[in-house]
Amino acid sequence: MAEIEIKGVAKRFGAFTALHQIDLTITNQEFMVLLGASGCGKTTLLRIIAGLETPSEGEVWIGGRRVDHLPPRQRGIAMVFQNYAVFPHLTVYENIAFGLRMQKKPQSEVDHRVKRTAELMHIEQLLQRYSGQLSGGQRQRVAVARALAMEPDVILMDEPLSNLDALLRLEMRAELKGVLAHSKTTAIYVTHDQVEAMSLADRIAVMHQGRIVQAASPVEVYRNPAARFVGSFIGNPPMNFLPATKSGEERFIVAGSMLKGPKASGDIEFAIRPEDMDIGPGGIPATVRVVEPLGAHTLITTDVEGKIFRVVLDSNAEAKTGDMLSLVPRADRIRWFDPQSTSAIQ
Amino acid sequence: MRSTKALPYFLLAPATVFLVVFFLYPFVLVAIDAFTKGGAVTLDNFRTMTSNWKFSETFRNTMLLAAVVVPIQLAMALSMATIVSKLSTGRSAILYIFAIPLGLSDLAAGLIWLAIFEQSGFLNSWLVSLGLIDKPIMFLGYQNKWVIFIAVVLAEVWRATAIMMVILVAGMGLIPKEYYEAAEVFGASPWKRFVKVTLPLLRPSLQTALILRVILAFEVFAVVAALAGTQFPVLMGETYHWQFALQDRGVAAAFAMLILVISIAFTLLLLYLLRVPKEARL
Numbered sequence: 001m002a003e004i005e006i007k008g009v010a011k012r013f014g015a016f017t018a019l020h021q022i023d024l025t026i027t028n029q030e031f032m033v034l035l036g037a038s039g040c041g042k043t044t045l046l047r048i049i050a051g052l053e054t055p056s057e058g059e060v061w062i063g064g065r066r067v068d069h070l071p072p073r074q075r076g077i078a079m080v081f082q083n084y085a086v087f088p089h090l091t092v093y094e095n096i097a098f099g100l101r102m103q104k105k106p107q108s109e110v111d112h113r114v115k116r117t118a119e120l121m122h123i124e125q126l127l128q129r130y131s132g133q134l135s136g137g138q139r140q141r142v143a144v145a146r147a148l149a150m151e152p153d154v155i156l157m158d159e160p161l162s163n164l165d166a167l168l169r170l171e172m173r174a175e176l177k178g179v180l181a182h183s184k185t186t187a188i189y190v191t192h193d194q195v196e197a198m199s200l201a202d203r204i205a206v207m208h209q210g211r212i213v214q215a216a217s218p219v220e221v222y223r224n225p226a227a228r229f230v231g232s233f234i235g236n237p238p239m240n241f242l243p244a245t246k247s248g249e250e251r252f253i254v255a256g257s258m259l260k261g262p263k264a265s266g267d268i269e270f271a272i273r274p275e276d277m278d279i280g281p282g283g284i285p286a287t288v289r290v291v292e293p294l295g296a297h298t299l300i301t302t303d304v305e306g307k308i309f310r311v312v313l314d315s316n317a318e319a320k321t322g323d324m325l326s327l328v329p330r331a332d333r334i335r336w337f338d339p340q341s342t343s344a345i346q
Numbered sequence: 347m348r349s350t351k352a353l354p355y356f357l358l359a360p361a362t363v364f365l366v367v368f369f370l371y372p373f374v375l376v377a378i379d380a381f382t383k384g385g386a387v388t389l390d391n392f393r394t395m396t397s398n399w400k401f402s403e404t405f406r407n408t409m410l411l412a413a414v415v416v417p418i419q420l421a422m423a424l425s426m427a428t429i430v431s432k433l434s435t436g437r438s439a440i441l442y443i444f445a446i447p448l449g450l451s452d453l454a455a456g457l458i459w460l461a462i463f464e465q466s467g468f469l470n471s472w473l474v475s476l477g478l479i480d481k482p483i484m485f486l487g488y489q490n491k492w493v494i495f496i497a498v499v500l501a502e503v504w505r506a507t508a509i510m511m512v513i514l515v516a517g518m519g520l521i522p523k524e525y526y527e528a529a530e531v532f533g534a535s536p537w538k539r540f541v542k543v544t545l546p547l548l549r550p551s552l553q554t555a556l557i558l559r560v561i562l563a564f565e566v567f568a569v570v571a572a573l574a575g576t577q578f579p580v581l582m583g584e585t586y587h588w589q590f591a592l593q594d595r596g597v598a599a600a601f602a603m604l605i606l607v608i609s610i611a612f613t614l615l616l617l618y619l620l621r622v623p624k625e626a627r628l
Contacts, residue, residue, distance in 0.1 A: 050531060051530075051531075052527050052530070052531070071530065072527075072530045072531045073530060073531070073532070073533040073534070073535070077531065078531065078532065079527075079528070079531045081524050081527070081528055082524075083522070083524055085522075085524040085525055085527065085528035087525060087528070087529075087543070088547070088626055088627060088628050089546040089547060089622070089626050090626075098529070098532050098534075098542075099532035099533050102532060102533030102534050102538065103533055129625070130623070130625040130626045131626075132624070132625040132626060132627060133625045146532070150532065
């Protein structure tokens with residue numbers, strides 16, 4: 001049972017502000033992913049929760065207890081490090097047992113827990129090996145097993161899959177999700193990989209320049225970005241943006257077409273995901289630049305009023321470089337942003 | 347292809363030749379001196395060495411000195427290195443200050459401590475001026491063998507702890523920070539982190555530092571000569587004494603051989619005790 005509350009946490013390194021006043025609540029047993037580009041402050045936030053970094057201001061609460069003044073070992077957490085940090089001088093068995101030994105658990109319990117978590121992570125045949133004799137993927141499993149063996153209230157993961165090759169990453173991702181769902185711990189997972197974030201998270205906190213821009217479910221973050229940044233960061237290819245000129249009450253002109261929009265006092269920005277458009281009459285005129293057949297779909301990069309505009313169409317759609325397309329956005333998928341504040345307009 | 351393979355050996359050749367000519371060759375000559383007398387192979391020199399009335403005391407003194415000095419230095423070097431490694435500013439300044447005694451010859455170091463402990467030395471003049479004693483005490487006299495011993499230990503610790511510390515600071519710098527963070531998260535107190543992470547991962551550096559110090563401890567000479575004269579005989583002092591005062595190269599060579607054997611024995615012991623299996627390396 002552990003809910004995590006972050007209240008007004010800020011972190012400054014000299015003149016540089018890494019985190020501005022972060023407020024975030026992670027409910028018990030939730031899988032929260034902190035997603036952002038490198039340097040956005042996501043790892044700093046995780047390290048503050050872990051106790052490896054002290055916040056310049058603000059409070060951290062875990063399970064109803066204020067912990068920001070406590071050392072990591074008194075916070076009831078376990079952590080999986082980016083470079084695994086599997087101790088080279090200890091066997092896999094002793095690595096997994098490390099935390100339990102520090103808690104002076106009786107040998108029978110240590111043995112039981114080590115064997116059980118090793119089995120869970122499919123490394124029971126490696127228990128007597130040293131880290132130097134393991135592959136990256138195996139080390140990763142040891143690092144996760146070491147954290148799980150603690151049966152912690154909270155498990156923190158700092159880009160745990162980023163050093164694995166693509167195939168292994170896919171495999172571990174699914175496995176991690178299964179194992180953590182089963183273990184009923186609250187999890188915070190830092191990554192810059194949006195696919196990882198979407199597939200693992202109950203909720204994603206999108207971070208940008210030391211702030212949480214949006215914290216919501218993966219589908220919500222994808223469908224209803226709270227800010228222009230979220231739309232441009234999430235999704236591959238990302239959202240398309242075009243200027244929308246006000247031409248009447250709830251009426252806007254986007255690349256020559258009149259669209260119904262929200263109430264706004266001036267010009268705003270139109271946004272649409274590449275897969276949310278169809279070819280049809282009276283749409284946005286787009287000149288085809290590049291056609292990339294991807295099997296299931298075809299990605300077409302076009303030019304709309306001198307701006308790059310991507311559209312994902314069914315793979316039997318026929319288009320070639322130089323063609324003019326008329327792209328009709330699906331009305332329920334159009335999003336609008338305020339060009340000044342960059343936040344979404346409902 | 348062949349030329350690139352030969353290149354490293356070619357580049358090492360001058361140093362190798364130098365060592366063979368100026369080290370290995372004289373060493374063989376000394377060994378011959380030790381094991382021969384008047385051209386005949388014999389153990390007479392070793393018999394003379396061991397049957398001398400001073401020999402057992404000399405041997406005991408050298409061992410005792412090493413046994414006291416090296417652990418003190420190890421403990422001090424480890425704690426100093428730990429502190430220095432944690433500094434974010436002023437680290438090199440402190441390293442330089444700690445390393446000052448390394449720049450002195452061991453004779454100069456001995457003389458500095460002699461200037462402190464001597465009858466007309468600093469210690470006596472301070473004690474007199476503070477009114478703690480009426481007249482200077484003769485600390486380093488033959489009646490106070492243990493004071494001599496302590497003075498030698500102090501001088502040795504002062505002089506040669508920094509070399510161990512420098513090696514250990516370098517070794518600690520090689521241990522990735524993530525291991526400490528992992529240990530911290532998984533419940534290790536600062537002391538446990540030192541014992542469970544630093545010490546095991548520092549084994550290669552500890553090995554180097556200890557071998558260097560132990561060998562130097564068996565070769566201790568000038569500091570003892572300056573502070574104790576003949577009051578506290580050690581193996582190296584006796585080597586010098588037989589070579590120059592008693593003009594017996596054979597026995598002096600036998601002493602040199604003995605020191606060599608002890609040094610090699612302890613080196614092998616340390617190599618064995620602090621070995622790191624290949625798969626458990628950093």
